[in-house]
Amino acid sequence: MIRITGLLALAGLAACSTPGIDYAARVVPPNTAAVETRTVDVGRFDGPGGNWYAGRFEEMLASATFDGKPWFRMARYSDGYVPDGQRAGIYEGRIDIVDYRAEEYSQWVTKCVEWDGLFDCEHRAEVEEICLREDLQVSVTPRLIEYGTGQILFQETYFGDASNESCDEGYWHGRRGSHAGGGGYLYGLLGGVSPPRGMVLDALADTIYEVRGDIAPSNTTRRAVFVEEAIDPVVRADPRFEQAVKAGPKSPDFSCYVWEDMKAEYPDSPAVSHNLGACLEARGDFVAAHGMYAEAAEQSAAISGTGQPDEPFRKALSRMSYYRTGLQLIDRLTEPDRGWQPVPGGESLPGGELPEGELDGAPADDEAGS
Numbered sequence: 001m002i003r004i005t006g007l008l009a010l011a012g013l014a015a016c017s018t019p020g021i022d023y024a025a026r027v028v029p030p031n032t033a034a035v036e037t038r039t040v041d042v043g044r045f046d047g048p049g050g051n052w053y054a055g056r057f058e059e060m061l062a063s064a065t066f067d068g069k070p071w072f073r074m075a076r077y078s079d080g081y082v083p084d085g086q087r088a089g090i091y092e093g094r095i096d097i098v099d100y101r102a103e104e105y106s107q108w109v110t111k112c113v114e115w116d117g118l119f120d121c122e123h124r125a126e127v128e129e130i131c132l133r134e135d136l137q138v139s140v141t142p143r144l145i146e147y148g149t150g151q152i153l154f155q156e157t158y159f160g161d162a163s164n165e166s167c168d169e170g171y172w173h174g175r176r177g178s179h180a181g182g183g184g185y186l187y188g189l190l191g192g193v194s195p196p197r198g199m200v201l202d203a204l205a206d207t208i209y210e211v212r213g214d215i216a217p218s219n220t221t222r223r224a225v226f227v228e229e230a231i232d233p234v235v236r237a238d239p240r241f242e243q244a245v246k247a248g249p250k251s252p253d254f255s256c257y258v259w260e261d262m263k264a265e266y267p268d269s270p271a272v273s274h275n276l277g278a279c280l281e282a283r284g285d286f287v288a289a290h291g292m293y294a295e296a297a298e299q300s301a302a303i304s305g306t307g308q309p310d311e312p313f314r315k316a317l318s319r320m321s322y323y324r325t326g327l328q329l330i331d332r333l334t335e336p337d338r339g340w341q342p343v344p345g346g347e348s349l350p351g352g353e354l355p356e357g358e359l360d361g362a363p364a365d366d367e368a369g370s
Contacts, residue, residue, distance in 0.1 A: 018225055019245045021252040021282035025222035026067070028326030034144055034154040034215040036333065039073045039088035041147075045140070047095030049200045053140065053208075057091060060208050064216050067334075071216045077147065089153055093142035095204065098159065100195045102134045109167075131167035136195045138162075138203045142211055158210050160203035164196075217330055224278035224289075227312050230271040231303050238262070245275070252282060270299035270313055277316070286324050293317045 028035055042058040044050065061072045075088060111127045137159060144154035212218075226245050230236040244258035256279035262272045277292030293316045300309035308314070 018223060019228060019248050020223040020225040020278055021248050021255070022221050022223050023282040023284070025220055025323075026217060026327060026330060027220055027222070027323075028217045028329055029214045030322075031154050031214060032329055035217060035329065037087050037089045037144060037146070037153055038071060038333070039075050039086050040144075041075045041077050041088075041090040043090045043092035045093045045095055045142075047140075048097060048138075048194070049197065049204055050095055052201055053095060053204055056205070056208055057142070057211070060212055061091070064212055066217045066219060066330075088147040089144045090147060091142055091144050093140060095138060095140045097195065097200075098137040098139050100134070100136050100193075102132060102193070105131050105133070129167040131165065134164045134195065134199065136162045136199045136203050138200060140204060140207050144215070154215060156211075156214060158207040160205070160207045162199045162203035164199055217326070224281040225312075225316070226275045226278055227271040230269060231300065231310070232266075232269055232271075235262070235266050235269045235272060238266075241271070248278075252279070255279070256283075268299055270296040270303065270309075273299060274313060274316060281320065286320065286327070290317075290320045290324060293320050 040061055042054055042061065045054045045057070058074070062070075062074055064071045077090060106129065108126050109129055110124050115121060138161075139157050139159050141155065141157045143152050145151070146153050226248055228245055230241055235241055240258055240262060244255045244262070247255040247258070256276070259272060259276040259279055262269070263276050266272050273292055273296035277289045277296060280286075280289035280292055293313070297309035297313040297317045300313040301307055304310055309317070
């Protein structure tokens with residue numbers, strides 16, 4: 001066993017709230033049926049901004065890349081193109097106004113009312129402005145329909161928001177409202193007034209990127225997360241544990257060398273086993289990492305007294321199972337001799353439910369971030 005000295009200087013290395021090691025990852029979203037459907041067309045999106053959204057949706061599909069190569073092949077079923085022996089589908093959907101609210105208010109501001117020349121104000125005065133504040137929420141529900149069978153392979157609802165505020169001396173009352181009893185106005189949806197088209201498009205724009213993450217694999221940065229506190233008191237008292245945790249983000253090689261050393265000294269420590277598994281994950285040895293996470297989960301279950309591993313160990317084991325299954329799917333879909341042939345099935349990834357917070361196949365707390 002090699003003793004590590006001089007670690008105290010590493011205590012200030014931790015700059016991120018979630019300790020661990022970042023690495024380049026290839027992430028597959030949970031809906032594998034959508035991932036496998038690589039020959040696609042875009043149909044109609046009903047609702048406000050539908051034509052605009054369909055155009056942007058098609059641009060997103062055409063520009064989606066993975067490992068530097070296009071993921072989708074655009075088809076035109078209306079032009080008579082029929083895929084031969086391939087899973088293919090058409091995206092269509094619906095857009096709805098969830099909520100639209102508008103309100104008027106007035107304010108007094110100081111403005112120049114008489115100019116002596118360019119940038120030379122002769123006289124300023126208090127002027128009343130009428131202001132309009134608008135808030136909008138929209139929803140869009142794209143669905144992927146399999147060509148030939150009509151089966152819905154993917155359907156999800158996404159929400160987008162937009163706000164606008166403007167003030168003007170020449171503003172007229174009720175611009176976003178309608179007359180109500182007593183001479184007043186009702187605004188927004190209450191007044192039967194539709195939101196401005198520009199606001200609708202602004203609210204819809206960001207949903208395109210969310211959809212992209214749910215229907216195609218992504219190249220991203222992922223974090224192999226360390227367990228920050230050891231369950232067993234002997235390991236917890238060893239100063240190398242905390243120091244190696246803090247060293248991970250800035251000095252991963254040295255940190256992993258410490259975990260290897262501690263694993264030899266504390267072979268039954270779930271935290272040490274887990275953190276060594278994180279090192280193996282960051283190095284790309286996912287089989288070995290999976291085995292180490294499984295070992296850590298078993299050790300945690302033995303110590304907990306409940307027969308079940310504590311959450312960090314259970315979550316890491318489940319996440320690695322999903323990740324490896326996703327990598328196997330990518331390999332099958334990108335084999336050169338298979339071309340655009342689909343893999344059989346289309347079921348969700350095995351292994352139970354996704355840990356809470358996962359949107360793109362990777363838990364939110366495993367994403368890199370400072």
